[in-house]
Amino acid sequence: MGEVIAVVSQKGGVGKTATAVNLGACLSAIKRRVLLVGIDPQCGLGKCFGISPGDTRPGLIDVLRDGAPADEVIYRVHPRLPRLDVIPANVDSMTEEAEFRNLLDEEFTNFSRVIDQLRPSYDFIFIDCPPRLDMPTKAALMVADSYLVPIQCEFASMATVGGTLRGALEVKRRLNPKLAIFGFLLTMADRRARFAITVVREVRQYLKERVFRTIIPRDPRIAEVPHRQAPVITYDLECPGARAYIQLAREILGARIL
Amino acid sequence: MGEVIAVVSQKGGVGKTATAVNLGACLSAIKRRVLLVGIDPQCGLGKCFGISPGDTRPGLIDVLRDGAPADEVIYRVHPRLPRLDVIPANVDSMTEEAEFRNLLDEEFTNFSRVIDQLRPSYDFIFIDCPPRLDMPTKAALMVADSYLVPIQCEFASMATVGGTLRGALEVKRRLNPKLAIFGFLLTMADRRARFAITVVREVRQYLKERVFRTIIPRDPRIAEVPHRQAPVITYDLECPGARAYIQLAREILGARIL
Ligand SMILES: Nc1ncnc2c1ncn2[C@@H]1O[C@H](COP(=O)(O)OP(=O)(O)OP(=O)(O)O)[C@@H](O)[C@H]1O
Ligand SMILES: Nc1ncnc2c1ncn2[C@@H]1O[C@H](COP(=O)(O)OP(=O)(O)OP(=O)(O)O)[C@@H](O)[C@H]1O
Ligand SMILES: [Mg+2]
Ligand SMILES: [Mg+2]
Numbered sequence: 001m002g003e004v005i006a007v008v009s010q011k012g013g014v015g016k017t018a019t020a021v022n023l024g025a026c027l028s029a030i031k032r033r034v035l036l037v038g039i040d041p042q043c044g045l046g047k048c049f050g051i052s053p054g055d056t057r058p059g060l061i062d063v064l065r066d067g068a069p070a071d072e073v074i075y076r077v078h079p080r081l082p083r084l085d086v087i088p089a090n091v092d093s094m095t096e097e098a099e100f101r102n103l104l105d106e107e108f109t110n111f112s113r114v115i116d117q118l119r120p121s122y123d124f125i126f127i128d129c130p131p132r133l134d135m136p137t138k139a140a141l142m143v144a145d146s147y148l149v150p151i152q153c154e155f156a157s158m159a160t161v162g163g164t165l166r167g168a169l170e171v172k173r174r175l176n177p178k179l180a181i182f183g184f185l186l187t188m189a190d191r192r193a194r195f196a197i198t199v200v201r202e203v204r205q206y207l208k209e210r211v212f213r214t215i216i217p218r219d220p221r222i223a224e225v226p227h228r229q230a231p232v233i234t235y236d237l238e239c240p241g242a243r244a245y246i247q248l249a250r251e252i253l254g255a256r257i258l
Numbered sequence: 259m260g261e262v263i264a265v266v267s268q269k270g271g272v273g274k275t276a277t278a279v280n281l282g283a284c285l286s287a288i289k290r291r292v293l294l295v296g297i298d299p300q301c302g303l304g305k306c307f308g309i310s311p312g313d314t315r316p317g318l319i320d321v322l323r324d325g326a327p328a329d330e331v332i333y334r335v336h337p338r339l340p341r342l343d344v345i346p347a348n349v350d351s352m353t354e355e356a357e358f359r360n361l362l363d364e365e366f367t368n369f370s371r372v373i374d375q376l377r378p379s380y381d382f383i384f385i386d387c388p389p390r391l392d393m394p395t396k397a398a399l400m401v402a403d404s405y406l407v408p409i410q411c412e413f414a415s416m417a418t419v420g421g422t423l424r425g426a427l428e429v430k431r432r433l434n435p436k437l438a439i440f441g442f443l444l445t446m447a448d449r450r451a452r453f454a455i456t457v458v459r460e461v462r463q464y465l466k467e468r469v470f471r472t473i474i475p476r477d478p479r480i481a482e483v484p485h486r487q488a489p490v491i492t493y494d495l496e497c498p499g500a501r502a503y504i505q506l507a508r509e510i511l512g513a514r515i516l
Contacts (some may be wrong), residue, residue: 010300011270011271011300012270012272012388013269013270013271013389013410014270014271015339016323017414032438039393042268042269042415042418042421044418047414047417082482092393093424094424094425094428095509097392098392101263106284108402130270130389130390131270131271131274131388131389131390132355132388132389132390133352134355152271154479154481154484155482155484155485156275156302156305156481156484157481158302159302159305166352167352169351170504190478191476193478193481195478195482195485196480196482198485217310220448220450220452223412223413223414223451223453224453225457226412226413226414226417227413227453237394
């Protein structure tokens with residue numbers, strides 16, 4: 001049965017979408033079946049695979065609004081990654097964005113039913129969330145088994161971890177008692193910057209073994225993903241970013257087997 | 259009379275707070291009176307000056323909720339920048355965050371009255387917004403004369419500019435007809451990455467003269483601001499990031515005089 005993991009952080013630009021896309025791809029390359037679900041109305045996840053809201057292709061909003069069957073919005077996204085599927089949000093405008101948030105709020109049971117139906121077909125289901133903790137992210141935390149928090153190796157991002165943790169614990173206390181920590185992931189570690197070393201040390205002191213051992217370096221090849229519309233391992237297996245996400249996938253699978 | 263400028267982008271981590279803090283500081287160093295207002299419940303702006311929500315010091319939420327006088331929440335933040343004032347959001351928890359959004363929604367006239375009272379005392383009032391366009395950002399766009407959109411020199415950020423522009427135009431059409439474009443600012447341009455050159459070219463083709471000529475480079479000295487709790491020009495006037503924000507301030511003042 002698939003584990004449902006919400007990728008969350010109130011801080012913007014810390015690598016939530018990059019992690020969902022690249023970790024998902026690496027896990028699927030190591031024979032796990034992975035589904036990525038986009039609930040960020042910015043549609044960053046879909047855009048990383050060439051699926052844009054302007055396309056006529058349906059997305060999650062069509063499932064929630066019109067009851068479209070889930071398998072009509074599941075896209076197989078890369079020929080060399082047959083075990084990686086994506087459900088884009090495909091929200092097209094400000095009005096649809098507000099409607100989408102309301103649908104996740106008022107029709108939460110619909111969203112949770114769809115996710116539960118999909119669980120048996122996947123080993124991991126990652127939900128890519130926008131940089132906020134209210135709706136739509138709240139719906140992801142309500143339906144998830146656990147949450148993954150990327151922490152950019154910079155002071156600004158480190159300062160917001162407490163807020164994200166408190167917010168997730170509040171959802172756990174009031175709405176989803178099973179919600180556990182999947183892990184904290186240090187991202188965009190810039191070897192040239194002295195402060196990255198300070199941030200890594202302080203985050204490990206504060207969060208201890210809940211922080212993955214693997215650190216994702218800042219690597220321009222990762223930033224090409226939205227342009228190449230494919231995960232980094234499909235165009236560069238050797239770059240530092242790809243190696244790190246592969247190592248992270250192995251670390252996660254290693255921990256799971258035990 | 260002060261110009262009120264909302265610093266907005268739905269994309270997270272593109273340099274909204276860094277621009278409000280460092281551009282504000284540079285303008286105040288060139289003899290302009292500048293006020294920075296934080297409405298991001300993450301309190302990133304306040305944290306850049308050592309004002310944390312955990313402090314007992316009041317913030318904007320106290321003005322909106324309890325009618326505290328605005329001058330009780332204005333902080334003079336740096337001895338060498340006497341013309342730079344800050345009003346932090348100082349929102350302390352998830353519940354206060356929801357309350358803050360509601361206050362800006364239901365008591366919008368209160369917020370707009372406070373901003374109007376402050377206008378005569380400043381040349382520029384920058385409102386630092388969270389990475390979203392609904393409340394609280396919507397209130398900033400409703401009260402602002404114009405808006406500044408930082409665009410990180412990466413594909414993911416470029417892909418969201420259309421959405422931010424559409425959202426702002428919708429507020430202009432329905433709620434604030436005077437809302438104009440202050441400008442688009444290219445940030446975190448990484449000289450090493452080939453894609454930065456592509457992004458700069460494409461953004462200039464698409465937005466033309468609405469893009470500032472000045473480009474802010476990626477500079478680790480800028481990322482130290484939340485740790486040093488002061489704008490970059492107070493600790494390094496010569497680094498590429500400080501020079502770029504000084505140049506941007508001159509470009510803005512040059513354009514204004516004409
Ligand atoms: N390891 C990395 N090295 C270099 N660039 C990266 C890395 N990870 C992500 N990026 C780039 O940094 C930017 C922010 O990453 P991303 O969009 O994944 O963050 P996010 O947390 O999803 O942002 P948002 O809060 O807007 O949803 C993007 O341009 C992305 O391509
Ligand atoms: N020119 C720059 N060079 C290097 N780092 C920068 C630059 N500008 C901002 N940063 C750093 O990048 C990160 C994101 O910047 P910042 O927090 O200002 O963005 P934001 O748009 O306000 O984010 P959010 O969407 O979370 O509000 C921070 O760690 C900041 O210190
Ligand atoms: Mg994202
Ligand atoms: Mg910010």
